[in-house]
Amino acid sequence: MQLTFPRSLTTDALREGQKVFHSMMEASVFPRSIDEVIEALQAHRYIAERGLATAIFLALRLGRPLFLEGEPGVGKTEVAKVLADMLRTELIRLQCYEGLDIHSAVYEWDYARQILQIRMLEATGERDEIRIRQQIFSPAFLIKRPLLQALEAKNGRPPVLLIDELDRADEEFEAFLLELLSDWQITIPEIGTVRAEQPPVVVITSNRTREIHDALKRRCLYFWIDYPSFEKELQIVRTRIPEAPERLSRQIVAFVQELRRLDLYKLPGVAETLDWTAALLALDQTELDPTVIDETLGVLLKYQDDVLKVRGEIARDLLAKATLQAEMAAGGTI
Amino acid sequence: MPGYLLHHLIRFGRTLRAAGVPITPGQMMALVRALEWIPLGDREAFYHAARCTLICRREDLETFNRIFHWFWRNPLMGGQLPPGLLSTALGPIRRRENRPRPAEVGHSSSPGPHPENPEAPPMVLADRAMTYSPIEILRRKQFERFSEEEIQIARRLMARLRWRIHERETRRLRPGPKGDHLDLRRTVRRSLRHYGEWVRLLWRARKRKPRPLVVLCDISGSMERYARMLLHFLHALSHTRRQVETFVFGTRLTRITRCLRYRDLDQALQEVGRTVMDWSGGTRIGECLHAFNRDWARRVLGRGAVVMIISDGWDRGDIDLLRREMERLQKSCYRLIWLNPLLGIPGYQPLTRGMQAALPYIDDFLPVHNLASLEQLAAHLERLPIRRSARRSGLARSFQVLGAEEGPEV
Numbered sequence: 001m002q003l004t005f006p007r008s009l010t011t012d013a014l015r016e017g018q019k020v021f022h023s024m025m026e027a028s029v030f031p032r033s034i035d036e037v038i039e040a041l042q043a044h045r046y047i048a049e050r051g052l053a054t055a056i057f058l059a060l061r062l063g064r065p066l067f068l069e070g071e072p073g074v075g076k077t078e079v080a081k082v083l084a085d086m087l088r089t090e091l092i093r094l095q096c097y098e099g100l101d102i103h104s105a106v107y108e109w110d111y112a113r114q115i116l117q118i119r120m121l122e123a124t125g126e127r128d129e130i131r132i133r134q135q136i137f138s139p140a141f142l143i144k145r146p147l148l149q150a151l152e153a154k155n156g157r158p159p160v161l162l163i164d165e166l167d168r169a170d171e172e173f174e175a176f177l178l179e180l181l182s183d184w185q186i187t188i189p190e191i192g193t194v195r196a197e198q199p200p201v202v203v204i205t206s207n208r209t210r211e212i213h214d215a216l217k218r219r220c221l222y223f224w225i226d227y228p229s230f231e232k233e234l235q236i237v238r239t240r241i242p243e244a245p246e247r248l249s250r251q252i253v254a255f256v257q258e259l260r261r262l263d264l265y266k267l268p269g270v271a272e273t274l275d276w277t278a279a280l281l282a283l284d285q286t287e288l289d290p291t292v293i294d295e296t297l298g299v300l301l302k303y304q305d306d307v308l309k310v311r312g313e314i315a316r317d318l319l320a321k322a323t324l325q326a327e328m329a330a331g332g333t334i
Numbered sequence: 335m336p337g338y339l340l341h342h343l344i345r346f347g348r349t350l351r352a353a354g355v356p357i358t359p360g361q362m363m364a365l366v367r368a369l370e371w372i373p374l375g376d377r378e379a380f381y382h383a384a385r386c387t388l389i390c391r392r393e394d395l396e397t398f399n400r401i402f403h404w405f406w407r408n409p410l411m412g413g414q415l416p417p418g419l420l421s422t423a424l425g426p427i428r429r430r431e432n433r434p435r436p437a438e439v440g441h442s443s444s445p446g447p448h449p450e451n452p453e454a455p456p457m458v459l460a461d462r463a464m465t466y467s468p469i470e471i472l473r474r475k476q477f478e479r480f481s482e483e484e485i486q487i488a489r490r491l492m493a494r495l496r497w498r499i500h501e502r503e504t505r506r507l508r509p510g511p512k513g514d515h516l517d518l519r520r521t522v523r524r525s526l527r528h529y530g531e532w533v534r535l536l537w538r539a540r541k542r543k544p545r546p547l548v549v550l551c552d553i554s555g556s557m558e559r560y561a562r563m564l565l566h567f568l569h570a571l572s573h574t575r576r577q578v579e580t581f582v583f584g585t586r587l588t589r590i591t592r593c594l595r596y597r598d599l600d601q602a603l604q605e606v607g608r609t610v611m612d613w614s615g616g617t618r619i620g621e622c623l624h625a626f627n628r629d630w631a632r633r634v635l636g637r638g639a640v641v642m643i644i645s646d647g648w649d650r651g652d653i654d655l656l657r658r659e660m661e662r663l664q665k666s667c668y669r670l671i672w673l674n675p676l677l678g679i680p681g682y683q684p685l686t687r688g689m690q691a692a693l694p695y696i697d698d699f700l701p702v703h704n705l706a707s708l709e710q711l712a713a714h715l716e717r718l719p720i721r722r723s724a725r726r727s728g729l730a731r732s733f734q735v736l737g738a739e740e741g742p743e744v
Contacts, residue, residue, distance in 0.1 A: 034372075034379055054372075054382035061371045062364065069392060098637070099505030103519070111518045118530035133526055170506060208392075209636045217390035218361055224392045265628055305658075 030060050030087070046075070046082040047228075047236045055223040056083070065181055065202035067217055070225035072207055073269020080162035080203035087201065090159040094146040096169035105173065106186055108143045117141070137190035148186060151196035158198040167206040171213070178216050228270060230257050230329065236270055241277050250329060251288045252277050254322035259300065262310065268300040275299050288323070290316050339374075340366065346405050347388070353401055355394045361387055377406075488563070489599070491705055492570040500718035501542040502638045502668075513539030545638050545668060545718075546577040550626065552645030553610065554584040554617035560675045560703075561614075564644060567708065569594050569602050579634045583622035584612035589630070618651030619688055623659035631666050638668040640715065644702060646676050649688025656688060660695040668722055671698040673711065678703030 031037045037053040048056070056079070059066040068076040084091035094105060114136045121132055150161040166174070180186065181202070185195040204220060206212055228236060230253060237249045244252075256273045268276075276299045285292055293315045301307045310318075347362050365387040372379045381402060389398050507515055520536040549568060553561050572578045572594040580591050593605035607613075635641070641663065649656060664670045672692065676682045678701040684693060693699070698714065701707045 050378060051382040051385065054379055055386040058368045058371060058383060058386065062367055064364065067390070097505070099507065101506065109519060109522070111522050114522055115530065118525075122530060127529070129526060129529075132530075136526075170504065172506060208633050210633070214356070214390060218358055220390070221364075221386040222390040223386050224395065263628070305662075 031057060033057070040086045041082055042239075044082045044085045045239050046078060047232055047239060048079075049228070049232060052079070052223055052225065055221045059221050060201060062221070063199055065204055065220040067204045067206070067212075067220035067222045068225055069206050069208055069222070071227070071267065071269055073271035074225045074227060075270055076205040076225055077162065077164055080160055080164075080205075083201060083203065084160040087157065087160065089157040089201075090154055091162060092146045092150045092159050092200070093162045093164060095164050096166050096173065098168060098170050100169045100173050102176070104145055105176075106145050106147045107188060108145065109137070110141045110143050114141055133190075139191065142188070142191070147180060148194065150200040150202075151184065151186065151194055153196075153198050158196070158200045161200040161202045163202065163204045165207055166204050166212055167208060167210045174213055174216055178213075178219070181216070181219055227260055227267070230254065230325070233257065233270060233273060234329075237273060237277055240274050241281070244277050244281055245286055247326070247330070248280065248285065248287055249277065250326035251319075251322055252280065254325040254329070255288060255293075255318055256300065258318045258322050258325075259310070262314070264301065264306045264309070265303045266301070266306065272300050288319055290319060293319060339369075343369075346384075346401075349405055350388065350398065350401055353397050355389070355397055355401075357388050361390075485563070485566075488705055489566050489570070492567055492708065493573070495570065495574070495708060495712050497571060497574045497712055497715065499544045499547055499640060499715045501544050503540040504543050504637075506541045507538040508541050510537060510539030513537035515539070544577070545640050546579070546634065546636070547571070547715075548579045548634050548639050548641045548667070549581065550587075550622075550641065550643045550645075551580070551582045552584070552617060552619070552643075553582045553613060554648070555614045556617065556646055556648045557644075557675070558614045564702070565603060565606065566599065567702075569599050573597065579630075581626065581630070582606075582610055583617075583619070583626075584615045585618050585621075586612050587622040587625040587629075588612075616650050617645075617648055617688075619645060619647075619649045619692075620651045620653065620656030620659055623663060624655060627659055627662050627666070631663070635666050640669045640671065640718065641667040642671045642673055643692075644673045644675075645688075646674055647672075647684060647686045647689030647692060649686070649691075653687050653691050657691040657695075660692045664695040664697070669697045669718055670695065671700060671711075671714075672696045673700050673702035675701065675703045677701035678707060 031040050034050070034053050034057045037057045038048060038050070041048045041053065041056075055066060058064070066079070068079060070076055080093070081091060117136050118132060121135065126132060146161070150159055153159070163177070166177075184199045185193050187193045202220075227233075233256070234249060234253045237244060237253055238246075241249075252273065256268055256276070260267045276296065279296055279299050280288075280292065283292065283296070294311050297307050297311055297315070301310060343365065344362065347357050347365075351357050365384055368383045368387050369380070372383050374380065384402065385395070385398060389395060507513070509517055509520065515538040517536040517538045521532060521534075524534060524536060525532050549571070551564055551568060557564075568580050568590075572580060572591070578591070579589070580594055581587055581589050588610045590606050590609060593609055594602050596602040596605060660670075674684065674689070677684075677699065684690065684699075700711055700714065702711065
């Protein structure tokens with residue numbers, strides 16, 4: 001950990017730092033073009049649309065956080081995991097919740113050890129308050145939480161910091177984050193200021209259960225992840241579950257795509273498609289039929305109202321449409 | 335970067351701003367920096383780069399797409415809005431009106447202690463009111479016992495009402511004498527003064543915050559005569575508290591939270607008038623609640639929200655749907671309050687089919703027909719019970735029993 005005491009940096013110095021940073025990045029594992037990002041993601045079994053790849057590419061190049069929004073199950077969190085793999089660096093994850101505070105997000109003192117230390121000092125006859133204080137509030141007694149960890153680069157590479165479901169945290173945490181994202185430094189009153197030599201690659205996700213303040217989003221590169229198209233989703237299923245028979249995968253994807261057109265409370269995401277495929281494989285299905293759909297609908301739909309609505313007639317309707325579409329798609333590609 | 339490109343970019347940003355998409359210079363800088371990394375011939379990459387740097391709300395994506403394709407087809411024409419966008423996005427017009435009008439400086443934003451102000455804002459108000467509901471002026475019923483002057487007075491009184499909504503305990507802790515979480519950090523620090531002896535324990539307590547408020551207001555034909563006062567009420571409410579989400583519905587659901595953010599009432603009402611398409615039409619409460627539950631509930635009902643529905647319960651839609659959606663809504667909020675202006679009429683019985691279907695799922699059934707009822711509402715909101723009520727209490731229950739006798743379909 002690099003410790004420096006607070007001092008004001010001129011913008012020139014900052015810019016100089018950025019240049020150094022970029023030249024370092026140049027030599028590192030950062031992809032050089034958008035196509036390279038797409039390929040690299042694909043190599044790590046993540047199928048990204050071009051817009052997302054562009055946003056990722058720019059986030060790496062400009063050193064800005066990536067802000068991902070989208071319905072649950074479209075692969076927001078996955079982006080961070082794959083990025084860490086791709087950049088061959090550590091993934092640090094901070095799961096947000098209401099009341100998330102400095103003690104669990106940034107740092108905490110190890111009180112038990114501090115108390116022990118005080119007792120030990122006492123035994124040696126140490127009476128000087130200032131010396132005691134210096135001893136027990138030293139980095140050795142500091143427990144680093146994700147945000148502080150993220151300021152350190154391991155073997156020369158900045159980590160990927162995933163701030164997951166920011167909408168679950170409260171405004172107080174958001175305000176703190178806003179400050180952190182612009183300065184990349186954290187002040188610990190007892191020790192001083194910790195500054196990141198290389199800012200981490202940051203991915204923030206949100207499910208929109210609350211609006212995140214615009215000020216924060218403006219500092220990021222924003223991308224809304226939509227449900228994938230038929231082709232993309234099929235590609236995802238093929239990549240993730242290669243053992244699934246081609247015909248079944250086609251039917252599944254076509255069915256889910258049809259399902260997303262219905263007026264449901266919660267549309268199935270890609271995660272559900274993959275779960276369903278795995279479930280059908282486990283049931284040794286080679287193609288969809290109405291009975292098995294009715295029985296496994298709970299994997300796709302998470303509200304009882306939705307299940308009731310789709311089960312039976314509508315499911316059969318969708319299946320007919322999906323089969324047709326799957327055949328047509330097969331005819332097109334073969 | 336070639337000079338003219340920068341020029342176009344800035345014009346592009348200006349066009350977007352004019353269409354109501356807020357873009358900061360910082361975002362423009364980000365785009366310019368991004369373009370250093372993008373092959374300029376690649377239109378798709380350029381589009382995505384512009385999109386991820388300039389847009390930070392999903393709602394703005396559509397406007398962005400339209401303007402992007404329109405602008406870059408011929409950037410030289412830039413600065414104007416594509417045809418058809420004016421009506422929905424209202425850019426330059428709004429910008430101009432954003433500035434305070436001279437006559438209003440000093441009293442529009444602080445309605446209060448200057449009743450004898452010369453440039454009678456009441457007149458302006460009447461004028462604007464005509465634009466959103468001209469018929470309303472013609473009819474003088476119930477709420478319209480108020481004269482124009484009285485409306486002004488009522489408006490001020492409303493703005494002065496204290497809306498202190500019941501607070502909930504959040505999960506954030508802060509130092510407090512009566513907490514039940516030990517504040518180890520402060521305790522250890524304090525103990526250093528006494529050579530490590532824990533002379534005094536320090537505590538942390540849960541921070542309290544007011545609950546979010548979500549208002550769904552009926553603006554269909556039967557509610558028309560109340561619409562104006564209710565909008566004043568909603569505007570006042572939006573400005574006394576931070577977290578208020580406001581929707582109106584008739585045959586469709588419209589979110590007007592952003593419109594009501596304007597401090598100036600006239601301007602806010604004008605915005606509302608432009609946004610809302612189904613003034614004084616029919617009512618389909620069930621369908622509108624369905625749309626709310628599907629599209630908005632997850633986004634605005636977190637953190638123990640209190641929901642207020644303002645409607646007379648005249649419904650021409652699917653009653654079964656209404657019942658189901660009410661049940662879902664009640665289950666996903668902390669407290670569901672139904673405000674019915676008719677409840678102020680002596681002898682009124684909520685016998686309409688819609689009202690009957692909704693009653694079993696309402697926590698509080700209150701009138702909203704005069705200022706006294708608003709005061710009553712404010713007092714009620716301040717004293718919500720600590721726990722969410724399990725199944726209907728007070729008024730609502732008695733009506734439920736009554737409904738069971740009257741209508742078998744409940």
